[in-house]
Amino acid sequence: MLESAGRRHNGEAVRAAAQRLGLAFANLQDSHLCQRVSPSSHLAAARVGRMASIETGGARSIAVALDRIDQDHLAAWLSQRPAGAERIVAATGDDIAALYLRDAHAGIVATAVSALETRLPAMSARRIATPVQAIGLLAGLAALGWAVVLAPHATAAWAALVLALFFVAATALRLIAILGTMPGSVAWSELAGEDLPVYSVLVPLFREAVVVPELVTALKALDYPADRLDIKLLLEADDAETLEAVAAADLPKHFSVLALPDLGPRTKPKALCVGLALARGQLVCVFDAEDAPEPGQLRQAAGAFALARREVACLQARLAYRNWGQSLLTRQFAIEYAAQFDVLVPALSWLGLPVPLGGTSNHFRTSALREAGGWDPHNVTEDADLGLRLARLGYRVGVIDATTYEEAPAGVSDWMKQRTRWMKGWMQTVLVHTRNPLRLLLDLGLLGSFGFAATVAANLMSAILHPVALGLIGYQISHGRVFAGTGALADTVATLASANLVFGYAAALACAAVGLYRRPMPGLAWHLALTPVYWLMSAVAFVLAAIDLVRRPHFWAKTEHGKARSTTPAGLRRKRPARRR
Secondary structure, eight states, rough: OOOHEEEHHHHHHHHHHHHHTOOOOOOOTTTOOTTTTTTHHHHHHHHHSSEEEEEEEEEEEEEETSSOHHHHHHHHHHHGGGGGGEEEEEEEEHHHHHOOOOOOTTOOOHHHTTTTHHHGGGGGOOSSSHHHHHHHHHHHHHHHHHHHHHHHHHHHHHHHHHHHHHHHHHHHHHHHHHOOOOOOEEEEEEEGGGGGEEEEEEEESSOOGHHHHHHHHHTOOSSSGGEEEEEEEETTTHHHHHHHHHHHHHHTTTTEEEEOSSSOOSSSHHHHHHHHOOOOSSSEEEOOOOOOOOOOOOHHHHHHHHOTTEEEEEEEEEETTTTTTSHHHHHHHHHHHHIIIIIIIIHHEEEEEEEESSSSSSEEEHHHHHHHHHHOOTTTTTOOOHHHHHHHOOOOEEEEEEEEEEOOSSSSHHHHHHHHHHHHHHHHHHHHHHHSSSHHHHHHHHHHHHHHIIIIIIHEEEHHHHHHHHHHHHHHHHHTTTSSSSHHHHHHHHHHHHHHHHHEEEEEEEHHHHHHHSOOOOOOGGGGGHHHHHHHHHHHHHHHHHHHHOOTTTTOOOOOOOOOOOOOOOOSSSSSSBBBO
């Protein structure tokens, strides 16, 4: 761990406090977790983060984080038991956290990384495809290729007919979202301070030094009692620049810094799994490095959980981009998010369908999240996977009205890298959850399976088929025909394809228009006309994702942050307020 000004200042403060209390100070570099204490007991203590049972040179003692406890209370305890000072050493909270992470006896990191694979091995993406899936996929492609050679027109017609079902589902979902009268968010009640549960906030960071000052400011602004907050900054141990930036920040004592060892895939969900293992809150949420959550978000989520039924395991906050006006890409991204989080996600939640979670601002009941195995450290779109897994386990996702403002990639390269990772993760999710299609159908039911087909599966297929459809239309126009076939089957398919295209475009654009109405961004309405061009970029991302899935399935393509040139405008506030009781 790097020593910087902020970290040295904290260490000096702890040394001074130890001297006042008559305690020895230890940096724990030469200490180990006590072997006579079980790993489960160590984990329980690590979640509190204030002490550790250690051995140093064969002598046992208790390391206490003086920057995380009530020093007056400890002083009173020592005054009554002066002999107790011989068994206590003083340390910083960060040093104690580092000891838990690096000591193999507790096995916290290894256990966290393997939690899902241990609990629900069939839902882990460590193995991308089973042998049966691989053989079936290869056989299916071979059969399709042979059919194309023998009967190209009939094969294309039947393939179009089957694929049309997915797009009908996606169009139907959008129409329901637009025309339905479902509430925009779940009800919540304002809880008194003493009734608020302890909240763990997990913030994974990797190569994020440039945004650390703004992040810390945003987290400090959260309107929640500090004594009930457990904010964990999750960093990689070799990310020296970000570690230096965090160490230099003025962190309150309810913040802790966890430097994760290089064990398992270097992914965001791996970091979150370790954070979950150490979380001490009854509720837990995730924020990204560039996030600016509305200050009252935790209070609203806690109040919503207090009213919700136990099967509501997760609440998704709204997401919007604060730099929506920076470039053509950020404008399209903002339109996409307005449709997704202000129109589609509330509809999915109201219908009880699987909700592909956003990568940030998910709020969970900690017990339910642990029961579900946490995040999949091998899935690079862990949010969509977790939303589907929760649905399969019988849990539901609600939506709260509070918003988190993010930073959209403004350049083509950054956008393509992020979208390729998303596409690869959706491919992983489809492969994982279709290993046993009958089991998936039984878990989700017909309506839930419809939701899965209309979201994750349809997103993938539309990405690659959109340019194909446009190419075929162009070809037919060049030959003086549009949606015309050469037989009964071809005519039927052509009619279905034309209806799908017209209604699909109309429903998608209408959904985006409703999203822009609910979250006004002046001047973006005319950008809806460019949306079909924007969709073409997803086809490139699909191809790159398929290649990456084969070459490096668990590689996490990092999105660079800190490039936004605008802040959150007041106009981004939603028009539909949350329902408070």
